[in-house]
Structures are given as structure tokens and as C-alpha cells.
Amino acid sequence: MARQVFTVSQVNHYVKRMMESDVLLSGLFMEGEISNFNAHSSGHLYFTLKDDSAGISGIMFKGSALELDFIPKNGMKVIAFGRLSLYEATGQYQIYVEYLEPAGIGGLQLAFTQLCEKLQKEGLFEQSRKREIPAFVKCVAVITSPSGAAVQDIIRIIRNRNPVVKIVVSPAMVQGSGAAEDLSRALAEVNAWGAADVIILGRGGGSTEDLWAFNEEVLARAVAASKIPVISAVGHETDFTVTDYVADLRAPTPTAAAQMAVYDHRQAMATIHGLYSELTNSIITNIQIRNEQASGLLESLQRRINERLTHEWQNLQYQQSLLEKVSPYTAFKRGYALIRSEKQNITSAKDLQIGENITLNWADGYATAEIKDISHE
Numbered sequence: 001m002a003r004q005v006f007t008v009s010q011v012n013h014y015v016k017r018m019m020e021s022d023v024l025l026s027g028l029f030m031e032g033e034i035s036n037f038n039a040h041s042s043g044h045l046y047f048t049l050k051d052d053s054a055g056i057s058g059i060m061f062k063g064s065a066l067e068l069d070f071i072p073k074n075g076m077k078v079i080a081f082g083r084l085s086l087y088e089a090t091g092q093y094q095i096y097v098e099y100l101e102p103a104g105i106g107g108l109q110l111a112f113t114q115l116c117e118k119l120q121k122e123g124l125f126e127q128s129r130k131r132e133i134p135a136f137v138k139c140v141a142v143i144t145s146p147s148g149a150a151v152q153d154i155i156r157i158i159r160n161r162n163p164v165v166k167i168v169v170s171p172a173m174v175q176g177s178g179a180a181e182d183l184s185r186a187l188a189e190v191n192a193w194g195a196a197d198v199i200i201l202g203r204g205g206g207s208t209e210d211l212w213a214f215n216e217e218v219l220a221r222a223v224a225a226s227k228i229p230v231i232s233a234v235g236h237e238t239d240f241t242v243t244d245y246v247a248d249l250r251a252p253t254p255t256a257a258a259q260m261a262v263y264d265h266r267q268a269m270a271t272i273h274g275l276y277s278e279l280t281n282s283i284i285t286n287i288q289i290r291n292e293q294a295s296g297l298l299e300s301l302q303r304r305i306n307e308r309l310t311h312e313w314q315n316l317q318y319q320q321s322l323l324e325k326v327s328p329y330t331a332f333k334r335g336y337a338l339i340r341s342e343k344q345n346i347t348s349a350k351d352l353q354i355g356e357n358i359t360l361n362w363a364d365g366y367a368t369a370e371i372k373d374i375s376h377e
Helices: 008-021 107-121 148-159 179-191 217-225 240-246 256-263 265-327 329-334
Strands: 026-039 047-049 055-060 077-087 091-103 140-143 166-172 198-203 230-235 338-340 357-362 365-370
Touching: 008 077, 026 091, 047 140, 055 077, 077 365, 107 217, 107 240, 140 148, 140 179, 140 240, 148 166, 166 179, 179 198, 179 217, 198 256, 217 240, 230 240, 230 256, 265 329
Parallel strands: 055 091, 140 166, 140 198, 198 230
Antiparallel strands: 026 047, 026 077, 047 055, 077 091, 338 357, 357 365
């Protein structure tokens, strides 16, 4: 019997056809630990899947690698889906992976954790870089689905709290392929417009997959780059996304975001009226205090004036009594008279001459006399 000799290429080609035609090998799930991981510059991923006793080479082409929600690493246990085939150039069989997910932990959760760690190291979660939401806004930009319930709740709450605030809705996809990019586009457009005081970014509740757009890096970086303060309002109170951590403020629900963004004009008016009443009462009280102080000062001044007048009056009376003691009129009342010649007051008998005319002065009149005799003691 003649033997048939095959070339290596023929054998490899034959084995490859057999493997690719096998139903089981053309689409199987395989669990193993990643080792020898290499993210090539071409975008392809090369690695080895191994367990305790065996290993198999794996390759994931760029198109499939771009769909990954996490970053594969050495030592990570994964479940791979793909087809087994032979690389004819080396005769080595390998698995061509089309889908990859972590084993034991969901791929979405791992992607969430990895992105959070990455952005946190870059400082995007730091409170110091976040801005305060303006106290009195004139315009609110709402980036969400125009057909969702969330936008209606936000509009209703804002109009109830302050009907003069302008609301601008920038429609965007909130789930599905391309949603993160669409939300990022809307953020860029609102920032370019520049008339909004605050941005509410969010949507209503949903599954982890529904909310996943708000966990993508492209949107997280767009939120961090926003020049206008951003309130993240994604899902329900228990839902946390990467956007929540990057945004300037996280609201537990879209309704709460509307309440945080806009001050309540009724409460503001009540506050103003309260301040007005407080100011009025303060002014009235201050006037009353000033009146009481003025009255006290007036009474004190009046008392001091009266005391001064009394003192001066007493002093005047004292001075008057002194004057009365030395006044000639006091002597007149006791019978004394003022004797005066033509030239001078007579204070001594020596001043008189016989035959001289003198005048005798009293308080109520005078008399003239002639000196007849002078006697000196």
C-alpha cells in the first residue's frame, strides 16, 4: 500500500477546518485565569487562559476588545466565549475570544470599580475641585431624555418652586449604545451656550445596564470639564454612578435635583417678609430705646440744671447777705446817716469846721445842717 505524505501546511489546514467545523469548538465558554496579558498597540489583546494543570493561548481582536467594560489584568479569573482554531503558522491552537467577563464578579461592577479608582487617583472626586451651586439661579439646563418621566418631574418641581426661572431642556440619549457620547455632546453644547447657571444631568430609575451610560469614562470626563456646575441625578436614592462622584453635587433623585437647583420663591418671600418684620421691629425698638435714653438724658439735664440753679440761687442769696452786712443802707435802717460836706464824705469830727454846711443822708431822704460846735474827745 502506497503511503500518502502530507505537508505541514496541509495538516495544519486540515486540522483547522476540523476544529472550526466542530459545533462544540466553534462556540464555547471557557473559564480560566489570565496570564501573559499583552495589550498590543494594534488594539488586539493577547493572553493565556490557564487553570491548575493546563493553559491555552487566547486572542481578542480590537473590535471585540473595544466592547469590554473592564480592563483585563494578569491573575484575573474570567469566562471567555469564542471559537477554537489553529494558527497555521506555528501549529498552535488557540481560542479566538469574542466576549470576556470576570468570573465571580460582574463585568459591569468591575468596570465601575476600576474607573472609580482611576478617576479618584486623578483627583476628579476631590471635594476641593467642586463648585457651589448658585443660591439664586435664573436659568437651569436639563440634560436628559425629553420623553422620560424624569424631565417632567424636574420641570414641574422647578415651576412650582420658582416660576420665573428659565428651563432649557437639552435632549440626549440616556441608555444604550452611544448614550454616554450623546450626553457628553449635550454637556459641551450647554457649556458653549453659556447662559445656564446650573446643569441637571440625569434620568429616572432602571437596571444597572440601563444606567450604565452614566458610568462611562467619556461622560465622567465631560462632567469634570464642565464650566457650569453640574448636579447629577441618576436613578433612585440607592443608585450610585461614576457621574455622581465627579459632579459638583449628587442628588438622590431627579426630583431632589430640581429642589436643590432652584430656591423656593415662596420660602424666599417668607424669609424677606420675616427679615422686613425683624428690621421694622428692630428699628421701632431702637427708636424706643433712643427715646428712653433721650428722656433719661433730658431728665438728667433738667435735674442738673435745677441743681445748678439752686446752687447759684443759694450762692446769690449768700452774696446778697454779705452785701447787706456791708451796705450803708443796712446802717441807715439802724438810725445811722451818711454825713457829707460839699467836697467829701465826713468820717471824722476832725473833718468838720464850725459854720460849715453839711448834708445828712438816710435811706428815705436827707437834711441839711450847719455846724455850730465841734467837740473832740
